Amino acid sequence: TQLLEQSPQFLSIQEGENLTVYCNSSSVFSSLQWYRQEPGEGPVLLVTVVTGGEVKKLKRLTFQFGDARKDSSLHITAAQPGDTGLYLCAGPLYNNAGNMLTFGGGTRLMVKP
Amino acid sequence: NAGVTQTPKFRILKIGQSMTLQCTQDMNHNYMYWYRQDPGMGLKLIYYSVGAGITDKGEVPNGYNVSRSTTEDFPLRLELAAPSQTSVYFCASRRQSTDTQYFGPGTRLTVL
Numbered sequence: 001t002q003l004l005e006q007s008p009q010f011l012s013i014q015e016g017e018n019l020t021v022y023c024n025s026s027s028v029f030s031s032l033q034w035y036r037q038e039p040g041e042g043p044v045l046l047v048t049v050v051t052g053g054e055v056k057k058l059k060r061l062t063f064q065f066g067d068a069r070k071d072s073s074l075h076i077t078a079a080q081p082g083d084t085g086l087y088l089c090a091g092p093l094y095n096n097a098g099n100m101l102t103f104g105g106g107t108r109l110m111v112k113p
Numbered sequence: 114n115a116g117v118t119q120t121p122k123f124r125i126l127k128i129g130q131s132m133t134l135q136c137t138q139d140m141n142h143n144y145m146y147w148y149r150q151d152p153g154m155g156l157k158l159i160y161y162s163v164g165a166g167i168t169d170k171g172e173v174p175n176g177y178n179v180s181r182s183t184t185e186d187f188p189l190r191l192e193l194a195a196p197s198q199t200s201v202y203f204c205a206s207r208r209q210s211t212d213t214q215y216f217g218p219g220t221r222l223t224v225l
Binding site: 002006009031033040041042043044045048088092100101102103104105106108 | 117146148153154155156157158161171203205212213214215216217218219
């Protein structure tokens, strides 16, 4: 059982459509991160949300952190083929030795021209 | 800065063989991580290190070993490779003061 559940797992849409990807947990996180991973490459950080209720925008991407800091969403407006990739949310887990990131299972997005 | 580099990019092993996946970072980051990513899935933590000489197990450490003799290098050792270890392996690092991890390009390993 993963701490962070992402939905949907797969999404195939036409260019120009809007979409929302969700990242949910029963645990409270101090922050959540969103990464995008393109085929054959490692994940690259898009944004970190820290404050409950926070909204961050990155061009056509809008990220929201839930008020209770248990969930986050990523909304893409007017999707383009260049948005195609695997979107991963991740949250820090703290222990005595430092901290680790736990990742959701990812949402694989395909945007068709 | 090259960031996080990994070698090799691809490798095919036979069952029972062993190999070392190399990871180097030139950002002077204290924290380093090894993940595996199975097809269509998220990342699972294998081992991590908070500094030279200190390593600890993650979620899925069985069948792997690590060492951290320098700040820059964090090799992952597979002993007695098994088909279940077929995966893409990512190394990552981060500065102590932030949660942001920087990932290498990955090593695609197939065990036949």
